[in-house]
Amino acid sequence: MKITEVTIRHMQMKLKSPFTTSFGTFTNRDFLLLEAKDADGTVGWGESVAFHAPWYNEETLQTNWHMLEDFLIPLILNKELKHPDEVNEIFAAIRKNNMAKSTLEGAIWDIYAQQTNQSLAEALGGEKEKIEVGISIGIQKSIAELTALVEGYIEEGYKRMKVKIKPGWDINVIRTLREKFPDTAIMADANSAYRLEDIELLKQLDEYDLTMIEQPLASDDIIDHAQLQKELKTPICLDESIHSLEDARKAVELGSTKIINIKIGRVGGLTEAKKIHDYCVENDIPVWCGGMLESGIGRSHNIALTTLSNFVLPGDTAGSSRYWEKDIITPEVVAENGYITVPTKAGIGYEVDREAVEAYTYAKKVYK
Numbered sequence: 001m002k003i004t005e006v007t008i009r010h011m012q013m014k015l016k017s018p019f020t021t022s023f024g025t026f027t028n029r030d031f032l033l034l035e036a037k038d039a040d041g042t043v044g045w046g047e048s049v050a051f052h053a054p055w056y057n058e059e060t061l062q063t064n065w066h067m068l069e070d071f072l073i074p075l076i077l078n079k080e081l082k083h084p085d086e087v088n089e090i091f092a093a094i095r096k097n098n099m100a101k102s103t104l105e106g107a108i109w110d111i112y113a114q115q116t117n118q119s120l121a122e123a124l125g126g127e128k129e130k131i132e133v134g135i136s137i138g139i140q141k142s143i144a145e146l147t148a149l150v151e152g153y154i155e156e157g158y159k160r161m162k163v164k165i166k167p168g169w170d171i172n173v174i175r176t177l178r179e180k181f182p183d184t185a186i187m188a189d190a191n192s193a194y195r196l197e198d199i200e201l202l203k204q205l206d207e208y209d210l211t212m213i214e215q216p217l218a219s220d221d222i223i224d225h226a227q228l229q230k231e232l233k234t235p236i237c238l239d240e241s242i243h244s245l246e247d248a249r250k251a252v253e254l255g256s257t258k259i260i261n262i263k264i265g266r267v268g269g270l271t272e273a274k275k276i277h278d279y280c281v282e283n284d285i286p287v288w289c290g291g292m293l294e295s296g297i298g299r300s301h302n303i304a305l306t307t308l309s310n311f312v313l314p315g316d317t318a319g320s321s322r323y324w325e326k327d328i329i330t331p332e333v334v335a336e337n338g339y340i341t342v343p344t345k346a347g348i349g350y351e352v353d354r355e356a357v358e359a360y361t362y363a364k365k366v367y368k
């Protein structure tokens with residue numbers, strides 16, 4: 001492999017429904033789409049999951065563009081590569097900026113899979129022909145609106161509901177959902193909205209048979225989570241706290257988490273995501289694939305990663321129609337009865353709808 005050209009596009013796609021978390025609400029998804037071309041003409045696609053503002057982590061669409069233009073693309077352009085794992089090693093010299101790294105690395109994995117005539121799932125060592133997925137629902141204006149949404153998604157066949165919680169929108173919400181949906185798998189994502197002082201309130205959640213509580217405490221913490229997990233029956237799942245295999249090892253050894261939400265962008269790419277998966281296999285820690293409101297490109301990478309054996313819990317990779325009037329891939333990602341069939345074509349397994357890409361492109365730049 002030798003990447004001879006990279007195009008970065010700032011994409012703007014309107015979300016079908018606003019997404020509210022303990023950080024705030026947004027109705028559009030601005031993100032970077034990266035198209036890499038190999039010397040032999042093969043084209044691979046990657047997607048930055050950084051948001052327009054640094055609310056989920058310290059990265060933004062703009063910091064990603066700066067890091068790709070000034071550091072990451074220059075390290076890769078016209079360099080002979082034998083395997084995408086080399087990108088993880090080359091980028092180790094650059095501190096953090098994982099979402100920027102993941103954007104370019106993902107496109108190179110796509111090229112490698114095509115050149116070796118494998119689906120991205122096979123290239124990663126995936127085994128599944130279909131993957132189980134759930135739905136993540138943002139904070140709603142009322143509990144009635146939330147329960148109506150949950151009812152609708154259960155009718156669509158999704159079997160796991162992820163709801164957001166924050167102080168003042170927690171116990172009543174979970175109690176109502178559990179009463180209305182006694183047999184549905186329900187999990188709560190707090191996005192660091194609580195403190196260790198809230199331990200008595202969080203312990204009340206143990207009554208409702210949640211599959212997990214995601215990231216209840218600070219986004220850079222594993223110490224207080226270990227303390228909290230000792231007091232909770234419900235498994236803690238870490239998301240924002242885990243940026244690397246080393247973070248995962250320390251959190252597991254401390255007892256800070258019993259489940260890990262792996263997000264390719266947050267951990268710096270597919271190679272690191274696979275390392276975390278493999279470590280969790282050895283330590284009996286189930287994992288699942290989180291979502292970042294991706295377009296079909298990021299969604300296709302999530303699907304491929306989720307085919308690895310230890311992705312045993314439904315992830316947040318719902319169908320395209322949950323997010324977009326029109327996605328930028330064909331066919332769109334479709335979840336049937338809570339399952340997505342894994343594409344078998346070489347690479348990400350979907351065609352990119354270039355007309356739709358151009359229609360959503362706000363700005364673009366080519367690097368040669």
Ligand SMILES: O=C(O)CCC(=O)C1=CC=C[C@@H](O)[C@@H]1C(=O)O
Pocket residue numbers: 021056136137189191239290291292293294316318
């Ligand atoms: O992509 C999806 O549908 C899931 C999105 C989602 O739940 C999240 C995205 C980004 C930050 C949070 O709000 C939340 C998460 O932490 O998992």
Ligand SMILES: [Mg+2]
Pocket residue numbers: 189191214215239240261290
């Ligand atoms: Mg989360």
